[in-house]
Amino acid sequence: MPAPLISVRDIGKSFEGTHALSGVDLDIAPGTIHALVGENGAGKSTLGKILAGVYGPDAGTIRLDSREVSFQSPRDALAHGITIVAQEIALVGTRSVIENIYLGSEVHTGPFVRTKRLRRLFDELVADTGIDVPGDALVSGLSIADQQKVEILRALARNADVIVMDEPTARLATHEAEALMSIFDRLRGRGKTIIFVSHFLEEVLSVSDTVTVLRDGKIVDGGKATEFTPGSLIAAMIGRSLESAFPPKAAISQGQPVLSVAALSRAGAFENVSLDVDAGEIVVITGLVGSGRSEVLRSIYGLEPPTSGAITYKGEPAQYRHPRQAIAAGMALIPESRKTEGLFVGFSLVSNVSLPHLPRFSRAGFVRARAAHRSATEQMAAVGVKARSATVEAGLLSGGNQQKILFARSFMADIALLLADEPTRGVDVAAKRQIYDLLVQQAANGTGVLLVSSEMEEVIGLAHKVVVMRQGRVVGQLRGSDIRESAIAELAFGQTTQA
Amino acid sequence: MTLTETENTTLVAPAVHRNVWRSSLTRYGIVWAAAALFVILCLTTPGFFGVPNLRNLLDQQAAVLIVAAPLTLTLIAGQFDVSLSAVYITAPLVGLQVEAATHSIALALAAGVLAGLVCGAFNAFLVVTCRINSFISTLASSYVVAGIGYVVSDRAILTPSDENFRDLAATRILGLTSSTWMAVIVVAVFWIALSSTRYGRYVYATGANGDAARLSGIRTGWIVASTFLLTASAAAFAGLLNASKSMSAQASDDFSFVFGALAAVVVGGTSIAGGAGTVWRTVAGALFIAMMNNGFNLNQVDPIFQRIILGLVILAAVGFDAFSRARRRS
Structure with missing residues (x-):
């Protein structure tokens, strides 16, 4: 040497x-x-x-x-x-x-x-x-x-x-x-x-x-x-051996479809996207950054309404023009950017968690602050947020804990569909595993989970079904043992013509 | 507390303990300052502590408070409204023209406030629908509205035909003028709305992080629009009170009204970055400025110096805000 x-x-x-x-x-x-x-x-x-x-x-x-x-x-x-x-x-x-x-x-x-x-x-x-x-x-x-x-x-x-x-x-x-x-x-x-x-x-x-x-x-x-x-x-x-980085995949019995997207398009973002999410199923959309993955989630959630196509949610047509309709129907979105779209960094943890749920916690327009506080702290404890108190500013927490705040916010209502865009970005290895556990648990409770992820291990480790997008189009869907790194990469980079 | 304690407890806790004193000092800084000023003026300035002077002081501040309370919401929602002077001047002109035509004080009030609402709706349209920066759009609408004031009044000084119009502002109730009582009511309504209602939470959320608020299901466009509507109708009402007090209105009235209201909000410590602030702070800011000016007048300080000192006080307040935010970030 x-x-x-x-x-x-x-x-x-x-x-x-x-x-x-x-x-x-x-x-x-x-x-x-x-x-x-x-x-x-x-x-x-x-x-x-x-x-x-x-x-x-x-x-x-x-x-x-x-x-x-x-x-x-x-x-x-x-x-x-x-x-x-x-x-x-x-x-x-x-x-x-x-x-x-x-x-x-x-x-x-x-x-x-x-x-x-x-x-x-x-x-x-x-x-x-x-x-x-x-x-x-x-x-x-x-x-x-x-x-x-x-x-x-x-x-x-x-x-x-x-x-x-x-x-x-x-x-x-x-x-x-x-x-x-x-x-x-x-x-x-x-x-x-x-x-x-x-x-x-x-x-x-x-x-x-x-x-x-x-x-x-x-x-x-x-x-x-x-x-x-x-x-x-x-x-x-x-500093400890992980039996594996991912929780075991739960087998899903033929679940009821929660979400069904047919020929959905949004001008300039994605085209002719069709996919289904069943109750209890984890579906991961992957592909290169800019392939239109996030935009599909945002369209379903009513943030950027689609220009054509149909969304069926819980058996009914669901063309939302604003997220509040999606929230009322039992959807939750964890956005890609925690800081700019997720958190209110200057607000307390409780305010961050309870904000979308205030209609449930108010009477004649007045917020029942104590009830909201109690419910929010329960949710934070349930997802394992670690903080000095429930009233510290959200900006003071680590990345993993901030992400858990967004999970607590999503889980504070009874949701049937969880949309999550790169939920483990910028969090450490231990917090990643905890977030995977939350996703798997939520699916096991019968919630449909639709993720966007760029991390290959995550896609393979979590998905029941993988939807690969390239340049705004779905170029392939993989299930079960077909979910392999090489198959996903080929689809994402367009090296095969399978579509 | 059901949350788990962690090692970062030790990281944060000592700093917090050390800062309890300082944080209550900074948190209630403007209240301490206003209280201190009150005591100092009581002790040093003859004629300050007395029913007539204090009653006048409150009466004079009524219009500013009526506008500054909703303007606090506008700033918290992350917006700015500089068109309020024009609304304050033009709305009573509309009101008095209606009064001249119908001889009804109630219709005059309704027409004046409606004129304010229309101005607020125009501002909201520019900011929310056209997405023009609120400082620029309200600056522009301010010229438009002021110009309309000249058209409505035909450049004349308007006076109400009904002598009872004076009672709107000048009726004595429990020793205070009716305009003071109206200011109390307006302040109380906005204070409660901001601190205890869902609407208030939504205003904070919209100003703190509009994208996240939208994702949380808040109709941020409506929230922003509502603050413009409320502020402009409050400015119209304040203008009507002012017309009642002076029993006249003209399009060339003092255009600096909005600065007094903005100064109260900003000296109170509401952040111009949005997302933070309270109505009680604005009240404290307004009273601080009012007592300062009153003290200067009673001590016969040259009005020129009064302006310079007020400017420095505003700078100190804004500088303090910027300083404490920079500290929090580091």
Whole structure:
């Protein structure tokens, strides 16, 4: 084994009295992809940010090429050849790709930027790395995946040898993530070192040389990536073995159809979508981001009414023009974006949970606050919300608990159909399992569950039936043992003509 | 409490304990400020604490309070209404023209308030249906409505033909004027509506997160529209009271009325970002400003300086709001 490029000893870091990291020792070999994995809050991002100079450690030493270094800022780290591509993309959207890549390091003569020379440098960089982005395009017009490429090129243009990638694939579709992995591979081939912070375990194992597992701010496991499986990584991350990441699928007897959608279309969003959800059944709509999955849910719920087609709900036609009709009929929607469409972050937990149900808890327009409070706290306890009190602001909770607040809100009424759009996005592994349990329990009680999900494991682990969409159309439906990763991917990417 | 305690208990709890004092200080800050000002004026300013002065002070604030109470709802719903001055001026012109034609005070009142409702409906149409930013649309409608005022009155000073029109605002009941009592009633109605009814919860939800409110089944468009309707009809009613007090109305009346109402809401601490605020805060804000001005007058402070100081007080209130929100976020 070559001498480590970066050698970290006994690093500690606290935020407001909480240990984010303590006693961390880590060696990173040059020219490798080194993954840092762990649950949300395990300290993996903090460690990455310390290596890139974003945070200064409270204790411990960092050696680079056997020399002790202490970075005062990200700029300082970059001078030593280390940089970070942060989770939040920080580019100037209204300017071109080339301008962004060389922002702050323009080649200039006096006050004038030498545009042609920059273009030549850019072309060389693209040829050198094989990362292809149109240089003149405005950054705001690029996809997230392309913006990330711009960030990487920006790092490389500054001669970084070590790139910390903080959750780079969190917002990418599967094929975009795969493309990024091959870029990682190429960069490694050119001698770059990549520190890959992620909680997508299969991705991590597919590309990394070495894996380090963090839990509660400490390193709990590590070694060659080939020695791990997704299962053993999960066990190391959460500190107990999960018999499986998913609850067992309940067999469904031929249930009554709860929802039946026939030839549903909405101009510009989706076309000719037909699907059925039976009582007690979990149906998952999957496909690439932008394939019209969320829009189907929103149409059923009355948020974006369809332009043609028929929805039958509990045996009756149900063309809702507003969500309140859907709620009154016993539907609930858990939206894709918790923060912008789900929660009132400044409101108490009780207010968040009870809001759609106030008509039931009011007399002559006056809210029976005590009854609503009691019912809401019962629901929160039932779904396992962990909070200091029922009156704290929703914005103070962790992602998993915030998501459970939305479940409590949905379950406060007797629902016959639960619509949930990416219900486990941005929640940690343990909370994911709890959310899966809630979905399965709800289905077992006879509720029809219609999910939208991009996570392959989730689709396979939960669905009785999978509906695959591509470009606004349903391209296939899979049941039982037909639900396999390869079959779903083929449909989603359009590699077969089965329809 | 049936919720499970967790390790983040220890994370949050100490901070909360430490802040009990400070949070009640910030939460009721405007009430403390108004109470302190009252005590200071009682002690330092002869003529402040006395039935005639305090009765006048309340009487003068009646119109502002009648409008500021529903305007609090508009701001909480995340909107702005700057057209209220125009409504305040134009509605009584409509009312007095109807009174001149019919010699009925009741019809005059009805016509004036109806004119206000029409203005509110126009604002609601612009904001909800046409989706124009409420600051811009009410600025525009303010010019339209003010112009209509000139048309309605034919640029004349209108006076009511019936002397009894004066009784609308000036009747004494239990020592206070009828306009003061009307302000009390209006404030009480909006206070209760906002704090205890489903409608009030929906107003908060609409302003805090409109998308989430819609998903929760709230007809956010109607909620926003209702705040414009209520505020404009309240402004029309306040204008009628003002006409009753002065027994005249003209299209060139003082156009700064809306600023007084907005200042009361904002000094009270209702966030211009929407989603938070209360009517009692607005009342405290209105009384604070009124006592401040009254104190200045009694102490013969130059009106020019009064304006400068009021401006600084508004800035302090808004700055405090921005500061406390930034702190909460970090």
